[in-house]
Amino acid sequence: MKLLTFSTLYPSSVIPSHGIFVETRLRHLIASGQAQSRVIAPVPWFPLKGERYGEYGKFAATPAKESRNGLSVTHPRFVRLPKVGMSSAPYTLAWTALRAARQLQREGYDFDLIDAHYFYPDGVAAAIVARALNKPLVITARGTDINLIPQHAFPRKLILRAAAQADAMITVCEALKDELVGLGADASKVTALRNGVDLALFNPSGRDEARAALNLAPGRFTLASVGHLIERKGHELVIGALAELPDVDLLIAGAGPEEGALRRLAGSLGVGARVRFLGALPQARLREVYTGCDALVLASSREGWANVLLEAMACGTPVAASNVWGTPEVVASPEAGELMPERTAAGVAEAVRRLRAAPRDRAATRRYAEQFSWDATTQGQLDLFHRILAARRSPELRHA
Secondary structure, X not given: OEEEEEOOOOOOOOOOOOOHHHHHHHHHHHHOOOOEEEEEOOEEOOOOOOHHHHHHHHHHHOOOEEEEOOEEEEOOEEOOOOOOHHHHHHHHHHHHHHHHHHHHHHOOOOOOEEEEEOHHHHHHHHHHHHHHHOOOEXXXXXXXXXXXXXXXXXXXXXXXXHHHHOOEEEEOOHHHHHHHHHXXXXXXXXXXXXXXXXXXXXXXXXXXXXXXXXOXXXXXXXXXXXXXXXXXXXXXXXXXXXXXXXXXXXXXXXXXXXHHHHHHHHHHOOOHHHEEEEEOOOHHHHHHHHHHOOEEEEOOOOOOOOHHHHHXXXXXXXXXXXXXXXXXXXXXXXXXXXXXXXXXXXXXXXXHHHHHHOOOOHHHHHHHHHHHOXXXXXXXXXXXXXHHHHHHHOHHHOOO
8 A cells, every 4th residue: 555644753863752653653554565755744844953942943944855774764844823823824725735636646656545653734635635635534643643733723624624624543552542533533433553662773782881872870860851851751850859869860851931930940840960861852862761771651631552662561671650641551560660640749759759669660661662563553553544544445445
């Protein structure tokens, strides 16, 4: 089958970690040998390149076309209007995507199905494109697109309109499926297919070497907090917990607008000497962090399916995580780690104390992660896509 993968959440040579979970799922699907895809991954238009312009400067530097992991990726520009961007984005995005999709068709790639990721604005825009081209559509919901954005009335209306049009929807956890159905989506069209983990890349080997490379003090219990430096990720709660954990150090891997505030918080709490900011890291370096640290902490307020949890577990490292959305589906066994009793600095500290009081066997944590390979998710996608295409060929099968 020929797919058109569509999302603004997709990596590029300039921002290689952006939406990597979309690329990873697609790579495993293509590796099955039963599907091929072209990727349209629009980026906001911005006139000036350079680090001084932050994320928008990186968007400006993104190539119009590139090849990543053997996949052809197009990065057309769309206009994100100031102040009205949330309302206008689906339409400017759809206009850009439709032009790019028609160009692919002119070049001889006439795809069978549109595989869109993130419901708003991406899924809504994809629905407009699918209607214009008379193509079946599958939309994957991933987190804040369902558990946050629908709090706004206009996006919620467009999300439900796209959900009604879509041939099928995928959520990355059962909690998001329940939320999407609760908003009004047809439950019979929603399938939960959780993310997997790359068990070859993320592995527990070389722990001593990893600790040495990170210059971790012998005998010091070290936590890692991984993710964008934004409020939703809760890095400030992990820093706050250090005040209750005087013999614990913290590595923070990620970049973002909250870095300055987080550094100031660490200083004001007197724990600055025990907090090290590593910046944004490629996945190979993240493996080093996961393998070298004693526990990963994820204090997010919202998560669909947090890949960092499985990545750490695959490296043999247990986790302490906030009890939100899909996270209890990931941390579902003592070998995996601990759920925080509350999402506060004190809750983080308590979960870490529990981990230290009952140390997890790292080999058992790795075995727990091994049940989350990509195989089941890949097969689930293939079954779903084949069913949709068969129904398109034989309309009487649509309600079978």
